[in-house]
Amino acid sequence: MRPLYLNQFRITMAKSQETFGKKEKEKKRNKQRQDKAEKMEERKANAKKGKSLEEMMAYIDENGNISSTPPDPRRMKTFKVEEMQIGVPKQVPGEPEDLIRTGTVTFFNEGKGFGFIKDSQTQESVFVHVNQLTERIGENDKVNFEVQMGPKGPSATNVKKAV
Numbered sequence: 001m002r003p004l005y006l007n008q009f010r011i012t013m014a015k016s017q018e019t020f021g022k023k024e025k026e027k028k029r030n031k032q033r034q035d036k037a038e039k040m041e042e043r044k045a046n047a048k049k050g051k052s053l054e055e056m057m058a059y060i061d062e063n064g065n066i067s068s069t070p071p072d073p074r075r076m077k078t079f080k081v082e083e084m085q086i087g088v089p090k091q092v093p094g095e096p097e098d099l100i101r102t103g104t105v106t107f108f109n110e111g112k113g114f115g116f117i118k119d120s121q122t123q124e125s126v127f128v129h130v131n132q133l134t135e136r137i138g139e140n141d142k143v144n145f146e147v148q149m150g151p152k153g154p155s156a157t158n159v160k161k162a163v
Contacts, residue, residue: 102162105141117143117156128156135161 061067062075101119103126108115113130115137126147132155137143142162147154 099146100144101147102142102144105137105139105143108137108139115139117145117159119147124154126154126156127152128159132157133159137161 057068059067059070061071062077101121103117103119103121105128106116106118106125108128110130115128116125117128118124119126126145127150128145132145137159143159144162145156145159148157149155
């Protein structure tokens with residue numbers, strides 16, 4: 001038997017290759033896997049396989065609400081396809097005399113080139129741009145104009161001073 005000498009063997013304490021952060025991340029991953037597996041098992045246990053067609057069916061009642069019961073046929077309304085309008089109805093242009101309106105200039109900024117006219121018929125404010133003027137106007141002037149729908153609302157075109 002050989003005698004054992006300490007200097008022949010190197011005795012060292014090896015450090016763990018894993019740091020504390022790595023251990024914590026691994027614990028967290030394992031917990032997430034376990035939670036996911038538990039949820040999957042729970043879903044499998046609670047799943048109702050082979051539902052009948054009647055259990056899966058959904059109905060719409062006379063008011064357009066989703067319901068689990070079929071609608072009452074006595075409350076059913078019938079519509080003619082010809083009478084149905086999908087979208088916004090087209091605006092029919094009126095008589096040329098109806099298109100020309102009168103109003104009062106409530107505000108006009110010549111430097112910026114725009115203003116507003118108060119329509120005497122509807123009492124609404126209509127935008128006017130300097131490019132739509134046939135002659136110079138100022139505040140409190142009585143004017144005749146036509147109305148067109150612009151991107152932000154009604155705007156006046158062909159604006160003239162009233163005689």
